[in-house]
Structures are given as C-alpha cells and as structure tokens.
Amino acid sequence: MGLRDATIERERRDLVTHQVMDESRLVRFVAAPDGTVAPDLARKLPGRGLWVAADRASVEAAVRKNLFARAARAPLRPAADLPDLVESLLFRRCLDQLGLARREGVLISGFEKAAAAIRSGKAAWIIEAADGSADGRGKLLALAKHRTPPPKVCGAFTADDLSLALGLENAIHAVLLEGGRADRWTFEVERLAGFRPLLPPEWGARPAEDPDKDLNGRGSAP
Secondary structure, X not given: OOHHHHHHOXXXXXXXOOOEEEHHHEEEEEEOOOOOEEEOOOOOOOOOOEEEEOOHHHHHHHHHOOHHHHHXXXXXXXXXXXXXXXXXXXXXXXXXXHHHHHHHOOEEEOHHHHHHHHHHOOEEEEEEOOOOOHHHHHHHHHHHOOOXXXXXXXXXXXXXXXXXXXXXXXXXXXXXXXXXXXXXXXXXXXXXXXXOOOXXXXXXXXXXXXXXXXXXXXXXXX
8 A cells, every 4th residue: 555545534623614524634743852843844753743734824823823732732832933844844855756767767867868758658747947948848748738737736846946856957847647646746746736836826828739740850959
C-alpha cells in the first residue's frame, strides 16, 4: 500500500472549522517542549496531533485565535510566522521528492524527453520552471491537452530551485511519471497549493496551436 492509499483511509478534525477531513488535506502540529507549536509534516513526532487544514488562512486563524492551546489544554505559544514556516517546509519537501524521483528514474528532464513522455501517456505531472520560456512551456502544455486525462501542471519553482533539487544545470522542463513517487509528490504539492499558487498568474499566454509541428523539427525547440 502506497503512502497516498494509507492516508486516504484516515480522517481528523480541523481545529479551525471542526470539519472532519482526510489527513491528506491537513497539516499535523505538535506541542514542542518549549511551549511553542511545531509543524509535523511527516506525521512522525511524538505527542498528540493538532490538525489544521492545509491552507494559509486556516493556519493563520489557528495562530491568531491560539486554537492550539485550546485543543491541547496547555499554554502553547504558536509563532506568528508559523504559516510561513509551514510553507517553507512544504516547499522543501516537494523539491526533495523531485530529487528522489530523478534518482529513481521516474522524473524526465529536458524539452525533447519531456515531450516524448507526455506523448507516451505516462506523465502524471508536468513541472515547468516559473521563469522558463513561455514558448517551450506552451508547446508542452499543448501536447498535454491531447492526453486523457491530461497530466497536472506545476510552476511553483524557479529554474534555480529545480536545478538545485535535481542536480542539473538550467532545469526548465520536467515530467514526473505515473506511479508511487508521483502519488507522494501529489500528496505534498497539493498541501503546498494551500500556501502558494502552483501556477504563476503571468502564465496566461496561449500555447502553440500545432505543437507536433514544432516538436518534430519544423520549428525551433527551446
């Protein structure tokens, strides 16, 4: 059973709304020995779990109203920047997952290889550098539209972020193949989406209308 399958079967109550939801939609916190509140994104730290929906507004509300202290029945002092800390940790976990995926051979990088992976129908995610070429990105996204279902798209990381995580130079285009690692990535990146958009707002340009023409050598690849 994969990580995603295991978490879907468990539910917890959000401190803010009191709504019961799957663990995959929540962030676990625990009381630290010094009375602060520590994020437990791997859900392995000892102590009673304090669960909050995985979005910035919910964590901000939990901090502002100090719902952690109420739930734990202890004088906890959550840091004001706790939402920023959660976002930073999730950001790093997502990049770490991509590094693992590359070492496992299930993350394909480079424009031509990414295009081939999309055509194969095995792409779970297209991961594009936020500051990459709009032309190359548009061609890959146009290709993805012909797949059923189309792969999901993430543009939350810069080329520098991706290059460092993957151990490559100028990493712009990548495809994460379907499978267990893609499930783990999805679990992490969907939580990150509650703290920052996965697609930059400036990505409004229309993709190439005939991507295969460009990709087959009758146009310029990025």
